[in-house]
Amino acid sequence: METVLRADDHKGGWLHMDFGDLMQRLTEEVDELFELQGTEPANEFVIKEAADVANFAMMIADLVRRSSREGRAER
Template sequence: MLGKASEIKTALVDSRELNDWLHEHSEVNIISIQFSMAGTTVTGVLPSALIIYKEPVETPIKPRESVQWFAEVMENKLRENDHKGGWDNENIYWLWERLRDEASELLVAVDATRDLYADPLNIVLEAADVANFAMMIADKARKEAKQ
């Protein structure tokens, strides 16, 4: 998993191109812009612009212990169902209906644990099913957004 940090960088651009550079790099955090006439000998030449900026860079994010544990439970549940062929070809509304079915099963597990002292592990497994269908829906939306 990746997050955002920043790295200080510089760019030297002709001041006539400064506006274009700023539009193309809208995600950067400008620290300063310094103009210089150094090296120019022709009258009417515009100065160069030295831009000092912070650019976002990808850095690893370490998941919380409980997130890592639950992700492993989710992955194990997915692997148990690998024989079903995945979700890429499933309709997002079918996945939504399955999520709702699994949410109902989760409620039954919660009630059974409370009322019948059933094994709380059933709650964990049903919660992983709910989370997996939510992940499948999110995955399809992510892939659609990239198109």
């Protein structure tokens, strides 16, 4: 997962993305992973797509956690 994130560092991270953007990307990555169904489990493409799915799920969790913290700080 970390390797995939580092390879995409030039894209500027996810902090500029909103929940809908991240959900769209997660859905796209799940679709890509699903398309690889039936391939060799150790296939490098399966591993990369699974890492992409995990990373977008992590980004969503981070966004929600940050939003929750900001909401508490404003109260």
